[in-house]
Amino acid sequence: MRIALAIRPLTDEKLILARQIGVTDIVTYYPGPGFEVLEKMHGYIASFGLRLSVIENEVLMDDIIHGGANRDAQIEAVADMLQNMGKLEIPVWCYCWMPGGDWSRTSVAVSDRGGSLVSQFDIDHVDSVKLLDVKGEVDHAWNEGKEPTTQSQLWENLEYFLRQIIPVAESAGVVLAMHPDDPPMSPFLGDTQIMTCPDELQRLVELVPSPANAITFCQGVFSSMGVDVVENIYRFRDHIGFVHFRDVVGSVPKFTEAWHDSGQTNMAACIRAYDEIGFDGPIRPDHVPVLAGESTELAGYTMLGRLWAVGYMKGLMDAG
Secondary structure: OEEEEEOOOOOHHHHHHHHHOOOOEEEEEOOOOOHHHHHHHHHHHHOOOOEEEEEEOOOOOHHHHHOOOOHHHHHHHHHHHHHHHHHOOOOEEEEEOOOOOOOEEOEEEEEOHHHOEEEEEEHHHHHHOEEEEOOEEEOOOOOOOOOOOOHHHHHHHHHHHHHHHHHHHHHHOOEEEEEOOOOOOOOEOOEOOOOOOHHHHHHHHHHOOOOOEEEEEEHHHHHHHOOOHHHHHHHOOOOEEEEEEOOEEEEOOEEEEOOOOOOOOOHHHHHHHHHHHOOOOEEEEOOEOEOOOOOHHHOEOOHHHHHHHHHHHHHHHHHO
16 A cells, blocks of 8 residues: 555655655646646646646546537547546546535535544535535536436446557556545535445446446545445555545434545555455545645635644554
8 A cells, every 4th residue: 555645735845754754645626637747737736746646537528427419529528638637647537426526515614523624415405515626615516407317328428438548548558546426415506416335336347347447435425425434445445546534423314424534434444454365556635624724715725634634544554
């Protein structure tokens, strides 16, 4: 396992901190089309003695997911990104198939230990739901003005995409790591979702079998599914390309993000499981509490909680 960190925004100070606490790998959003743009970001991160290992989302995919008129053009753009990643030896692309975008919560300011603030999803307050992306909290636009894409259409569109893009990924030496839906429920705000349970993720990896067709094992989402997280690490042992290390209390339709040491999952057992299956890819702390002096503007991605989480992860790894 290689400890990675998602830094938002990407700054000198935060990269220096990452290097100082023993992080080796960096996860960041796609900076935009063109080899030179990605090469510049790659070089910037490398200048701090760190490795850019994962690109997460931030590439236009709405017509790919929904089968829109620009689908093939968007697939070409993804292929170009993967080829550029391959040239720079960036091994993982974390993407999702959520019809409306990224992860969603109904609150980002639930009080936790010592007054720290964590996020929560509660179906009883779904009218206040917010989409959270790399720029922070934004209003939802869930397929606005369009008929919802059906479950069968989402699967058909996914297979169409994978059959075209997996050969490109294989050639580039890049792994596609699908992130499950967050929250993992269907329907959600009128849209069908198809990455909501282990069986659907199993269907994904069997749809186009390839080492390049893998999953992001987001422990928090698996936990909020109400399933055994450790058991599923073993189940997907051959298909984990990337790990999001976090936990929750509860499960859909209501769950609350937790400190890494206070959720419902045995986190030490998770680390042992990754070790036993021989996982040697990047693992990063995911959504963290907002601590004193920080703002909920980038809820889940503030820095103090990430520094604490890395220390906790390193302790678990050393304990074996």
